[in-house]
Amino acid sequence: MKSYILATLLTAAATVNGIPMPMPTPPGIPSTSSAKTQLAALTVKAYVDDGTYDRDLFPTWNTIEGSCNTREYVLKRDGTNVVVNSACTATSGSWKSPFDGATWTQASDVDIDHMVPLKNAWVNGAKSWTTSKRSQFANDISSPELWAVTDNVxxxxxDKSPDAWKPPLTSFYCTYAKSWVQVKxxxxxxxxxxxxTALTSMLNTC
Structure with missing residues (x-):
């Protein structure tokens, strides 16, 4: 999708117009010790996909504040110098993707990632929830579930879990694992x- 070379992106990602950009930090990321305690408390079960998952079972994006829906809210929260129009659509700004370190100046290049993917949630317990609860999960801005990241990343x-996919930046493993565990x-x-096992290994990089 992108015409850029990843290595070039990672080199240039740290600044916008020569100004360093901080990584976005959604709320609720636990300490390493808390994440390890939470991980130990989680129920371990086999992943059984019965083919019943449908993304429409997790309604998005809800209106969060004013005219802003969840996507627009996260773009504003995680971006730098974000300007929006009357419909709350981002017309300018900068976004640094914590997964790969790349920086974007077009909102269309940015996806809102569900840290714990919706299908993963479905298979691991959300199947039994009401649609209302699944919508709350899919639009959860009070935990580290929603992240503004490079779209193709x-x-x-x-819908992969950390044993099958990890962010390109190994330096982000610690935060990624703590966030994943907190949401679960x-x-x-x-x-x-x-x-x-994968989460334990990632937490050990903290």
Whole structure:
């Protein structure tokens, strides 16, 4: 999708117009010790996909404040110098993707990633939820569930858990694992044995 070379992106990503950009930090990321305690408390179950998942079972994007829906809210929250129009559509700004370190100046280049993908949530407990609860999960801005990231990196992740996919930046493993664990713990979602092993390894990089 992008015509840029990843290595060039990673080199140039640290600044916009020569000004360093901080990584976005959604709320609710636990300490390493808390994340390890939460991980130990999660139920371990096999991943069984019965083919019943449908993204429409997780309604997005809800109106969060004013005329801004969840996507627009996260773009404003995680961006730098974001300007929006009367419809709350971002017309300018900068976004630094914590997954790969790339910086974008077009909102169309940015996806809002669900840290714990919707299908993963479905298979690991959300199937039994009401549609209303699934919508709350899909639009959760009070935990580290929603992240503004490079669109094709988000697409590469898909619905994979950390044993099958990790962010390109190894320096982000610690925050990624803590965020994943917090979301699973908050929403009482189960994990697989392989997922737990991967998360343990990632937390050990903290």
């Amino acid at each position: 988000n697409q590469a992740k898909g 713990y908050k929403w009482a979602l189960s994990i697989t044995s392989a997922e737990k």
